[in-house]
Amino acid sequence: xxxxxxxxxxxxxxxxxxxxxxxxxxxxxxxxxxxxxxxxxxxxxxxxxxxxxxxxxxxxxxxxxxxxxxxxxxxxxxxxxxxxxxxxxxxxxxxxxxxxxxxxxxxxxxxxxxxxxxxxxxxxxxxxxxxxxxxxxxxxxxxxxxxxxxxxxxxxxxxxxxxxxxxxxxxxxxxxxxxxxxxxxxxxxxxxxxxxxxxxxxxxxxxxxxxxxxxxxxxxxxxxxxxxxxxxxxxxxxxxxxxxxxxxxxxxxxxxxxxxxxxxxxxxxxxxxxxxxxxxxxxxxxxxxxxxxxxxxxxxxxxxxxxxxxxxxxxxxxxxxxxxxxxxxxxxxxxxxxxxxxxxxxxxxxxxxxxxxxxxxxxxxxxxxxxxxxxxxxxxxxxxxxxx
Numbered sequence: 001x002x003x004x005x006x007x008x009x010x011x012x013x014x015x016x017x018x019x020x021x022x023x024x025x026x027x028x029x030x031x032x033x034x035x036x037x038x039x040x041x042x043x044x045x046x047x048x049x050x051x052x053x054x055x056x057x058x059x060x061x062x063x064x065x066x067x068x069x070x071x072x073x074x075x076x077x078x079x080x081x082x083x084x085x086x087x088x089x090x091x092x093x094x095x096x097x098x099x100x101x102x103x104x105x106x107x108x109x110x111x112x113x114x115x116x117x118x119x120x121x122x123x124x125x126x127x128x129x130x131x132x133x134x135x136x137x138x139x140x141x142x143x144x145x146x147x148x149x150x151x152x153x154x155x156x157x158x159x160x161x162x163x164x165x166x167x168x169x170x171x172x173x174x175x176x177x178x179x180x181x182x183x184x185x186x187x188x189x190x191x192x193x194x195x196x197x198x199x200x201x202x203x204x205x206x207x208x209x210x211x212x213x214x215x216x217x218x219x220x221x222x223x224x225x226x227x228x229x230x231x232x233x234x235x236x237x238x239x240x241x242x243x244x245x246x247x248x249x250x251x252x253x254x255x256x257x258x259x260x261x262x263x264x265x266x267x268x269x270x271x272x273x274x275x276x277x278x279x280x281x282x283x284x285x286x287x288x289x290x291x292x293x294x295x296x297x298x299x300x301x302x303x304x305x306x307x308x309x310x311x312x313x314x315x316x317x318x319x320x321x322x323x324x325x326x327x328x329x330x331x332x333x334x335x336x337x338x339x340x341x342x343x344x345x346x347x348x349x350x351x352x353x354x355x356x357x358x359x360x361x362x363x364x365x366x367x368x369x370x371x372x373x374x375x376x377x378x379x380x381x382x383x384x385x386x387x388x
Contacts, residue, residue: 007247007283012103014235014242015095015384017046017228018349023191023340026120027222035064035115036072038224046228047239048109055080055107057094059114059343061087069113080107086258088299088374089272091344092382096248098229108230114345115224139257152217152300154259155376156209159302161267163211166317170211173301174202175323176330177215177337180298183361184334191219192338216301218336225345227352232387243355243384246368247284251275252378259376270303273310273372276381280370281312284383288313291383292366293354294328295347298335303375311370332361344373351384 019041021027021034043049053075056066066081080101084090091114098110148154163169181197184190197215205214235242253271255264264271281287288311298304305319314322323330333339333350340346351369353359359366373380 006285007279009096009099009103009248010246010283011232011244013099013229014232014244014387015227015348015352016230016235016238016240016242017042017044017048018226018352019043019045020189020225020342020346020349021115021223023189023221023223023342023346024119025222027117031063031115031117032068032072034117034222034224035062035069035113035226038115038226039069039073039111039113042111042226042228045240048228050074051076052109053111054078055098055101055110057082057084057097057110057112059083059087059090059094060085062114062116064113064115080110086374086377086379088297088343089377089379091297091348091373091380092248092371093250093373093380095227095229095245095348095382096250096380098227099245099248102229102231108234110229111226112229112345113224113226114343117222118341119220119222136258139260143260143262148260150209151259152212153209155300155302156212157262158267158376159211159300162302162306165268168317168320170213171199171203172320173211173216173305174199175320176298176301176304177202179323179326180331180335180337183332184338187334187339187360190334190339191221192334212300212302215337218299218341221340221342223340223342225342225349227345227348235387241356242387243352244387246286246383246385247280248380248382249276249279249283250378250380251279256378261376268306269316270306270310270375272377272379273307273375273381276372276379277311280381280383286368286383291328291368291370293332293351293363293369294330295333295351295369295371296331297344297347297372297374298331298337299341299374301337307372307375329363332359332363347371348382351382355384355386
């Protein structure tokens, strides 16, 4: 079973810098250059320089090794470097790794980053093209021969079961898409800036894999995003308000696979996010009603609804109405459906902006933000809060 006690990480570290390249469909430069640009911008935002950095964390899928980014960015010796597995599920876990290093004194300033040409280069949405034999990949062997070749097809299985279980229709997913695009429309950094959509437009968009339509699927993006983490004490001497890491968690459920956990007892939820939710609430001492803004990983709309239910914001099958009621400001940057698909790292940056009070779609009085990482895979989450 997952950890049953409150951990001691909360309040020891904070996010003090965020930086991103532009989000595009064709960056025109290498993934290494994107990473270095994002790291430089994040350090400048934090009021720090390359010489201050002694730790780096990224994703196993990133093509930019920690030592290569450090060298190209002018960073010197490293006392900590780490990579987190499982694609978008790693996003919040990179910050957790950084916080663990800072809290234990292994490193003083840690940069988390993710950079890719995911539109102009390798596109994850194109599905499995080739895979070397591995124990990890064996699970895919039960799905690929039957045509389940893409992330959308894997999610469609769970989405269909969700609709069947609660007697719903695919139109309910549109509430997430409309909400994201509403915020993206007023965010100049978003790819879909100035382009809101309606429920009718969602329902009219073409099928990708039933019950998922085009507007249920995140866009594929070129870009980079970096996050700087240091101690809360040091953060207080830096120029911008810090976002304190109040709680951080990872989670994998029973019978967990990567996107193809079809042999669980129930396909209408996300057990891996339930593990994360229990840890975040327990470690922070908070409850759903204490959260001011939710930044929920939205690679596909159905999984946003399931996350809201796993975290207890509403009951099973009730999330579409919850989103439609705008009870909780959701994905105020436009999400991965509207701003950019950066494996969730841009969502962490938006959570920091909300806590700082600098978001283009600022929620008045936002002091606590919930951020989640990719679902359908082992995942992670954060609660970020204003200092004091």
